[in-house]
Amino acid sequence: MQRNTHDALSTQVGRRSFLKMAAVAGAFGATSAFASAGATRAATEEEVKDPFPGSKKIKTVCTSCSVGCGIIAEVQNGVWVRQEVAQDHPISHGGHCSKGADMIDMVRSNVRLKYPMKKVNGAWKRISWDTALDEIASKLKNLRGESPESTIFLGSAKMSTEQAYYFRKFAAMYGTNNIDHQARI
């Protein structure tokens, strides 16, 4: 592990060093490695102090593990721009692990699913939500008609409590007890 970590950090630009470089570039208007000359200017003092004017800070909770650390998410124009630890949270007291510190990156990850898809003869095809939901519902209706017991629902410890409750209720009203989630493992 240690060696892997070392390799990863020495051969690529780590997040911290990236942020440091970005800060330097922002504060002094240096011609950085990733911007052509003339495209940047020195940040004003106000911009350094408050880089996201008009932003809102939202209190929420990490979605990684069950410790439940507090998170302060800074949002500007509907975009999550910065994540800060919650110094005054009674469980985490400003602590974050690597996973928790990464929540903002998880949400904004480039490899997120962006639209519904289905497999057509082995190839992925983009479809609309309506098509996806209609087709799935129509197939489930047929299967349910034969027996609701031919379907299984796997829910999630990543849902909110309200969603988990509704998922259990959904299975009950679908007509089966074939429902489970990660607590089984």
Place this chain on the structure above:
Amino acid sequence: MTNHLGDIQNAKAIIIFGANPAVNHPVGFGHFLKAKERNNAQIIVVDPRFTKTAAKADYYAQIRPGTDIPFMYGMLHLIFKNGWYKKDFVKNRVYGMEDVMKEAKKWTPEKTAEVTGVPADKIIQIATVYAKSTPGTLVWAMGLTQHSIGSSNTRMAPILQLALGNMGEEGGGTNILRGHDNVQGATDMCCLSHTLPGYYGLSDGSWKYFAKSWGVDYDWLTKRFKEKKWMNTKGFTLARWYAGVLAGKAGEDAIHNGGTNLKALFVMGNGITSIAQTAKVKEALDNLELIVLADPFVNEAAVLTDKKDGVYILPAATQFETSGSVTATNRSAQWRSKVVEPMYESKTDHDIMFEMAKRLGFYDELTRGMLLKVDPKTSELKQVKKTFKWPEDATNEIARIIKTIGLTGWTAERLKKHQENWHLFDEVSLRGIGPMKGEYYGLPWPVWTETHSGSPVLYDIHRPVAEGGMGFRNRFGLEHDGVNLLAGETSAPADSKVPGGYPEITAKNIESVLGITLTEDEKKRIGKNWKVDISGIIAQKCMEAGIAPYGNAKARAKVWTFPDPIPMHREPIHSPRPDLVKEYPTYKDKPNHYRVDTQYASKQGEKDWSKEFPINLITGRLVNMNGAGVETRASKYLAALSPEMFADINPNLAANLGIRDGDMIWIHSPDGTKIKVKAHFSYSVAEDRIFLPMHFAGHFQGEDLSDKYPEGTRPYAVGESANTVTNYGYDIITQIPETKGGLCRIEKAKEV
């Protein structure tokens, strides 16, 4: 957790079985370290692997996988023999400890050493330190549960705590570290095949209570099922759903699913490689008619299967793109506020459910519960609005219905107030100050009424019920075989009107137990018992009398309905010790175990597995990864910290197999599957075992599946799933897979 993370700072000793909080719950582990610094707490780690938690321990025992029961009996042997147990506590608050004492007599330090692999003097040292440093807290996680005897393990640990009187004490308790952020909440809501929300069973009584509470006709609900009997029948589980698809094929276990195999799989937020037997999971996926995968990232089911049609991927929003409550490992609820709107075309989980329900024709029934309220005058349910507000109305619906674990006080309004004021709570006691005075942070359940404080320490009789005190629940009758199951004298919570034990409260016994007289109006409105009393009268009267609505009984060390009434050691299905398999064989095969015939004795006795597969196989987590890794491998930065799958292997074992650090190796399982991973030298594992991180997917038995991901969705790290080689084997009660103690064979991979 019976207690909470901050409370661990009150412990004088912390014993950890099969958990690695330094890596898996790093911020929570801060409280353990504070206990060490501020309280001189002795940290004891019992684990097959020298984990990063073990590196912080004062005492470490490198146990053979699957031998926690002998280890704890070894401790109890000394505790009973030396009279270190809390006699009054055991007498008044525990049922069946005599049988445990009898079994413990057999487990001398020498005998325990022979089975567990831990030297006898270390067992004596640990038992002595732990018994003498009270209060002591006992911590566990998946290392204790993921065994064919996992349910016995999880009974053994509380028995040890009961013997020492460590239950219901600040700094004591059994503190189970949950994995995902909301395992506690999702479990409480019972996304489970054997219960309804709040752990209500599948009996007619429960279904009728829910039908009424959801505002739907019981007959309508019954008719939704194939036949009524399926309402009362446990379903397939996450651990073995694949068997429901594969049944009927040669060599597969038979199923009992009303004459049909599983044909459709609907997954919402569940990494498919997180269960054992990935090769079987793949085969099952290939044989389904419909696969629906709703996740923020690609669920690797989509990549693993060769199925060409009928696979749908739905982009689901993360929990930062919606709001609602989440229950931390200590039963505290926290309110999450929405940070941003769902990104791209993604939809929230509940919106996807609602859209499906509309198309399946039961949207009105599904959502009606959010429009209802109990009329305080008549205690009847009434529709009070035409449209619902998500999630607040769902939160309040749950609070209205779930009495079993006492969620009455979890109204949306209160949970939000706790979030807004989280700075007003003490870290060690969770007590609130200022406007939050009289409440504990997150209102850890049970929170019996809309004004109750929450209960930070379960089974604590030092405080009044109204301030979080309670005895053990009366759940299994008043007596068994002539022995009184209610708690003894002087074991009632503080300020209780009844000095000793009492039964769970019903409409019938409330007047006699509490010594009160109900008015005619109250008699008309009161529910049958505390679990279904929507009037709230039972809870309210109980608070006034200092009585816990669920009764005050003895904790059961002996469970007469289980295959092993007291926990007994049984070797793993695949054991490296054939000599001990003879002495401690597994269970008889279990027919219709969550709808699947499950092999125990026949699998264990098929052959001496250890001849061909001599190495113990254990799995676990990395600090930068979570679960099946679907989310964390999709993070550029986290993935860079462990970009490829590997196996920790002891250099001496490796040297004997001609393997060098960094070589590629094949790991073969008794089930005929294999994975190709990089060898990573580490002394954290003993020479008879290897460790595999469980977060990888995207490779399958040597094949890179990268080109099967939809364009632009491949995570930043892919690799073999450890669960491709974890062995067959399931817990006798819960059916959890035996991933923490199987066997394997290792060979160096030929260079290509």
